[in-house]
Amino acid sequence: MKAFRGHRLGAVEDFALEEQSIGAPGAGEILLRVEATSLGFVDALVMRGLYQAQPPLPFTPGGEIVGRVEALGEGVTGFILGQRIACWQFGGGLAEQAVVSAAHSVAVPDALEAAAASSLILDFLTAHYGLFDRGHYRADQSLLVAGASGGVGSAAVQLARACGGTVIGLASGDAKMDHVRALGADLVLDYCDPDWRAQLKARYPAGVDRVFDPVGGPLFEACFRSLAKHGRHLVVGFASGDGIPKLPANLPLLKSGELAGVDARYLGESDPARVCAILGIIFRLAERGLISPVIGASFALADAPAAFAALASRSRIGKIVVTP
Ligand SMILES: NC(=O)c1ccc[n+]([C@@H]2O[C@H](COP(=O)([O-])OP(=O)(O)OC[C@H]3O[C@@H](n4cnc5c(N)ncnc54)[C@H](OP(=O)(O)O)[C@@H]3O)[C@@H](O)[C@H]2O)c1
Incomplete structure (x- = not known):
């Protein structure tokens, strides 16, 4: 063979x-x-x-x-x-x-x-394990997905929408944003726009309940800062290739928040x-x-x-x- x-x-x-x-x-x-x-x-x-x-x-x-x-x-x-x-x-x-x-x-x-x-x-296995086993995500919660047009990101968008949750997708450029909208995201923001966090805050002033993050890089801290109190940031991958991001330890304290790793392997x-x-x-x-x-x-x-x-x-x- x-x-x-x-x-x-x-x-x-x-x-x-x-x-x-x-x-x-x-x-x-x-x-x-x-x-x-x-x-x-x-x-x-x-x-x-x-x-x-x-x-x-x-x-x-x-x-x-x-x-x-x-x-x-x-x-x-x-x-x-x-x-x-x-x-x-x-x-x-x-x-x-x-x-x-x-x-x-x-x-x-x-x-x-x-x-x-x-x-x-693999994409849906990782997204399901991340959202529900590691993230304890529920239908009454909001979810911010980085890299929402990518493999694991788009799976997270679809699974969260399938369970009735609210989904905000981050993607770059019109074609990818259109794709994330077509998957059912409630709001799609272009993370190349430096104003994206202000736009998110205008719609969700208290922040989001969960972050699903396969991208990392500079987006990592910005996403963590977008969490609501008691929020949880799911660390899935580092597709940006900008090295492993670091998080100031005061941020989890100020949010009463959590970082959770998602490792399908x-x-x-x-x-x-x-x-x-x-x-x-x-x-x-x-x-x-x-x-x-x-x-x-x-x-x-x-x-x-x-x-x-x-x-x-x-x-x-x-x-x-x-x-x-
Ligand atoms: N933890 C686990 O168990 C597990 C399982 C599977 C995959 N992963 C990891 O998850 C990450 C994504 O995997 P995937 O299969 O979903 O990849 P993918 O289909 O290629 O999607 C990657 C996403 O990341 C964004 N991105 C940002 N900066 C990028 C860059 N410099 N190059 C390429 N993409 C970039 C892209 O969206 P924009 O162009 O809109 O930015 C794209 O939507 C990888 O780091 C992978 O290793 C982890």
Whole structure:
């Protein structure tokens, strides 16, 4: 079978489509015929060796995998041959076949196509875990989302709106702002406008109850300062690339506020059952039309380098999906 893999981490040119033999699945594993794998910001970091954890080599990128079951390893129950399942793991998805962990796999409803299901996996898992497990977000609360047009940001907008909450999205430029409005945000502000906090304060004078922040950088402190009393700022990522922001310790004190980290990878390692439960909720929400997959572009496996080029574009809206 063919896999897009690299023998060292680095640029996309260090990776190529190679013939690879894939063995039978081991205990607790499932062999999949891959139907779709989605790529996000994290995949670009992992490929370049810039992620917090390094994968073993040779490495095949792509952790948001949907495929049909071809073989079950010893002890695997609850899945049948031919069934469409979704799995989130470190990599292995940019290939015709992949071996995945049964403990991290969940059935995909028939109504969801493979590409759609794959595009929901990490962004909606992170947003759901962040908002509800780490943020204790409720429908009567207001939520400020930084990077609201991006993968995890737009998932947070959709999940908060699906539960009836009030959402304020921050995005840059007309196209991204229009996209966040179309996702249902109650208010969208352009954070390139130095006046955005004054505009927010005019609508929400007491501040917002929750911040969902995958961007960091200079926006980090401005978002924390926008919290209401007893507010909670969810630290999700640092897409701005401006280094790790620092927060003056008097601000949490003055707000009686909290900073909470959101680490989906840690959740995957420590509580795979919770990952599967959340993915099940997400697929049911999508089935009922309460959330929608946002796919920016699709590529064939042979065009994986072009998929990574599309991923790197700041103007991109939506997930990049690769289908063998
Ligand atoms: N904690 C977790 O478990 C977890 C899970 C998944 C992802 N993440 C992290 O969350 C962050 C976002 O991931 P994603 O997949 O949602 O990424 P994405 O789809 O590329 O979205 C990134 C967003 O950040 C904004 N942004 C601001 N400055 C940027 C810059 N210099 N370059 C690119 N984008 C910039 C962009 O919006 P504007 O152009 O409007 O500014 C964009 O909407 C990343 O840091 C990723 O590592 C964390």
